[in-house]
Amino acid sequence: MIARFAACAIAFSLLGGASASAKDWTTVTIALEGAYEPWNSTKPDGTLDGFEPELAKDLCARMKVECKLIAQDWDGMMAALQAGKFDVIMDALSITPDREKVIAFSKPYANTPAGFAVTKSGALANLAGTGTTLRLDVNGEGTGAKEAIEALRKALTGKSIGIQAATVYADFIYKNFKDVATIREYKTSPEHDLDLTAGRIDAAFDDATYFTSAFAKPDNADLAMSGPEFGGLIWGAGEALGLRKADTDLKAKFDEAITAALADGTVKKLALKWFKLDVSP
Known part of the structure; x- marks a missing residue:
């Protein structure tokens, strides 16, 4: 068994296939469950909120890209990623050997019991x-x-x-x-x-x-x-972003942003806000 946003200026990106070749990554679509508090949740007005939406906003600002956060059912999320329906999974996704056979992972941004x-x-x-x-x-x-x-x-x-x-x-x-x-x-x-x-x-x-x-x-x-x-x-090594294996450039961008957010205390600050404990890996 987890929001998203505001700072990632909301942009709609419709992907045509599972591979994002020749992308300049000015826009990125991130899928969250929107039903796994306090990692991510859906507010009455339909917007996403929680630890991950706020972290996503911060990461996208560091990367200087516009991000759209969308709600997606947990069941079938990895298949939808591969089908090109969005670019990134951000849903308290644990890194495991079996999942690594199918998708790529960013650096972990949390590790929880x-x-x-x-x-x-x-x-x-x-x-x-x-x-x-x-x-x-x-x-x-x-x-x-x-x-x-x-x-x-x-x-x-x-x-x-x-x-x-x-x-x-x-x-x-x-x-x-x-x-x-x-x-x-x-x-x-x-x-x-x-x-x-x-x-x-x-x-x-x-x-x-x-x-x-x-x-x-x-x-x-x-x-x-x-x-x-x-x-x-x-x-696993912790919770991380899930990406298509072909999108090595996007993974590199997120890895750099996560490293910076861990180093300057942003992840810890957001974790204390939403979890009341530091979940930094």
Whole structure:
């Protein structure tokens, strides 16, 4: 299992194909889900807002290009990128080996942990390890990881877990819990929050920064994190922009802009604003 804009003067760019050959990149179209707060969200007037939209505005200003931020369903986002419907994916997209076979990634601009959300009044509240973060390597191993996952497996046996489909978090849940719990997939993260609050599932697993924002909503007042959070290379090198492999020049421009935004503290400033913690990689 994430806005966009203003500073990137809004420009419409209709691409004709998957390859952007001979482009001068005066305009760039960036796709975001628009439904993954606080990374990105859609305001009542239809504009995009959040950590990524503001960062996109900053990056595009550094690159001196006009950017259009558009909302795109998470499902099928990489296929739409390849088809030339837009130039860049910016949606809390984790860098993974499988994804790197299909698309290119910019330098990461964030690296965040993930964990379980449950109801405060439920049987899974305050599981062992609550309030701690474990660092896992690419194989899902790390100090205390085996013991923590085994404890969670026991607690979640016979329970139901909600996840957003086609995410690195879904892979983690299937790998570690599919034989002990019922796993339910959702198109968007707010959908698993709704079912969790209503008691239709027992837990949800997602990015910790997403849950920080979700818990602030009145409808989610009874939700809280439970058990340890998991971070590190298990989720890849971090969250980055997704681009077509052929667009090496555009990748280079974004890499330079991200490097500058990390160096001068812009990423940290925006992260503290939207997440209340520094997610700089």
